[in-house]
Amino acid sequence: MSGYRYQPGSSHLVVGPGGGVLTSDGPLALRLWPLIGRGSPIAALLDEALRDGLGRLPDLLLFEIDSGGARVIVRGKRSVRLRLGDGEDVRIDGDAVRTWNEQVLAVPISLSTGPDADHGLPLVAGVVLADGFAWSAGDGSDAAGIGPAPTDAAPVAPVSINKHAAEDPVSPAALAAAFVSAAAAVTPLPAGSSASDIRPEPADVVPTPTPTQTVVPESIPSPSGPAASALPDTRIEPIDDSFEHLFESTVMRSVEDAAVRAADEPASGPGNAEPLVTVGPVVQNSQPERQGDHDGSTIMAGQLAAVLASTGDPVPAPGPARCPTLVLSTGQSVEVDRGVVIGRRPHIDRVSGAEIPHLVTVPSPQQDISRSHVAVRPSGDGFLAIDLGSTNGSIIRRADGAAQVLREGAVSDLQFGDVLDLGDGVTAVLRAPS
Numbered sequence: 001m002s003g004y005r006y007q008p009g010s011s012h013l014v015v016g017p018g019g020g021v022l023t024s025d026g027p028l029a030l031r032l033w034p035l036i037g038r039g040s041p042i043a044a045l046l047d048e049a050l051r052d053g054l055g056r057l058p059d060l061l062l063f064e065i066d067s068g069g070a071r072v073i074v075r076g077k078r079s080v081r082l083r084l085g086d087g088e089d090v091r092i093d094g095d096a097v098r099t100w101n102e103q104v105l106a107v108p109i110s111l112s113t114g115p116d117a118d119h120g121l122p123l124v125a126g127v128v129l130a131d132g133f134a135w136s137a138g139d140g141s142d143a144a145g146i147g148p149a150p151t152d153a154a155p156v157a158p159v160s161i162n163k164h165a166a167e168d169p170v171s172p173a174a175l176a177a178a179f180v181s182a183a184a185a186v187t188p189l190p191a192g193s194s195a196s197d198i199r200p201e202p203a204d205v206v207p208t209p210t211p212t213q214t215v216v217p218e219s220i221p222s223p224s225g226p227a228a229s230a231l232p233d234t235r236i237e238p239i240d241d242s243f244e245h246l247f248e249s250t251v252m253r254s255v256e257d258a259a260v261r262a263a264d265e266p267a268s269g270p271g272n273a274e275p276l277v278t279v280g281p282v283v284q285n286s287q288p289e290r291q292g293d294h295d296g297s298t299i300m301a302g303q304l305a306a307v308l309a310s311t312g313d314p315v316p317a318p319g320p321a322r323c324p325t326l327v328l329s330t331g332q333s334v335e336v337d338r339g340v341v342i343g344r345r346p347h348i349d350r351v352s353g354a355e356i357p358h359l360v361t362v363p364s365p366q367q368d369i370s371r372s373h374v375a376v377r378p379s380g381d382g383f384l385a386i387d388l389g390s391t392n393g394s395i396i397r398r399a400d401g402a403a404q405v406l407r408e409g410a411v412s413d414l415q416f417g418d419v420l421d422l423g424d425g426v427t428a429v430l431r432a433p434s
Contacts, residue, residue: 005120009131016125019064021045022078022113022133028058033127042071043356054099061094063111065135069361070108075100082108103347104359111135322433324383324416326376329427334358339377341388342428346372368392368423374406376414376430383414383430395421 004015012029014021016036023029032045042064049057059076072080074094082090084106094101112118112134120134323335334340339357341348344367346359357377362369370390377384385406387393393407399417406412414420416432 004123004133004135005118006123006128006130006133007117007120009129011131012127013130013133014127015123018066021060021062023058023060025058029127046073070105073100073102080111080113083110084108097349099350101347103345104361105345109137324433325431327429327431330362332360334360336376336378336383339375341372341375343371343373344369362426364424366424369426373422384411385414385420386411392423397421
């Protein structure tokens with residue numbers, strides 16, 4: 001996306017890097033903003049909008065624009081006008097359908113909801129209150145360039161912080177004494193003289209103390225009390241940093257001295273030794289020691305492959321998901337995991353959020369292919385080809401050479417290898433999963 005301009009109003013406009021929504025439902029706009037902000041596809045936005053059911057779905061305009069084209073969903077009284085690269089103007093309205101109107105177009109050069117939206121306020125991304133908006137492929141530079149130009153920040157000189165400045169504070173008494181001494185040193189003016197008659201004499205430059213210095217006056221009046229010489233001497237014992245005071249001298253003692261005996265038990269000696277008692281071999285427990293709560297019969301998931309290998313049964317390896325593919329002559333390839341609608345400008349009118357089909361746009365220079373020409377969808381174990389009311393119909397060419405005309409809403413089964421000819425040189429082949 002390039003850039004937007006919007007007209008302030010009462011509806012909620014949410015735009016992001018790949019598309020956006022215009023709706024009158026404020027809570028829905030706030031729920032869709034995280035998805036739009038990270039560039040989620042329009043199918044995810046529609047699923048979130050249908051969270052409360054189709055009956056509570058408000059009027060809205062969902063759009064998604066990328067390098068592959070534009071996808072627009074309109075519901076209710078909303079409408080939008082797109083201008084394509086070849087100069088064609090396309091208008092999409094939502095008031096003529098019961099659900100919503102969805103169309104897939106080529107990459108547009110502009111998109112707007114009204115004539116006045118082109119002159120609105122610029123917007124890059126976000127949520128605003130607006131009644132209309134416009135998008136133009138050439139407006140991205142203007143929108144991206146809004147704001148003050150960046151300026152180079154001046155270099156900041158490093159400042160050293162003295163961590164010892166707070167450890168040496170100046171006491172209030174010292175500051176008061178210094179102030180009194182400075183006031184006493186001032187000489188009063190002689191009588192009859194003015195301040196202009198006195199010429200200042202050069203004063204000695206006193207260096208400013210650094211934060212780590214302490215200002216101490218020359219004389220500090222001593223507090224009332226006994227003189228310092230009358231105080232008794234205080235002796236400070238040196239601090240012993242060793243641990244020798246915790247231990248005594250080592251004393252050699254025998255093992256017998258460490259034995260614990262009753263009070264009436266005689267001391268052991270060579271004559272009081274009791275005969276030794278012969279002890280038989282220790283009988284070990286015949287049952288093995290259990291480790292944890294494992295019962296010995298449970299097979300863990302990591303041991304299952306080894307057990308199957310020991311029995312000789314092959315262990316099946318998980319394979320990728322297999323899905324049939326519809327291969328078009330235009331080079332497009334679509335997995336038929338759900339319905340596929342092919343046409344010059346395919347769109348759907350009534351469908352639930354979980355069954356949104358693939359919309360495949362094909363070129364038709366001679367206008368032989370209708371906007372929504374034919375649909376291919378799974379049906380049980382097979383597939384069906386359904387004509388969507390096309391003007392010229394389609395031809396199914398079977399693998400055995402037989403041909404079948406499909407028109408006016410007809411339905412026919414489609415087998416692997418069958419070729420679906422839409423006209424104007426566009427064909428589609430149903431391929432089996434590889």
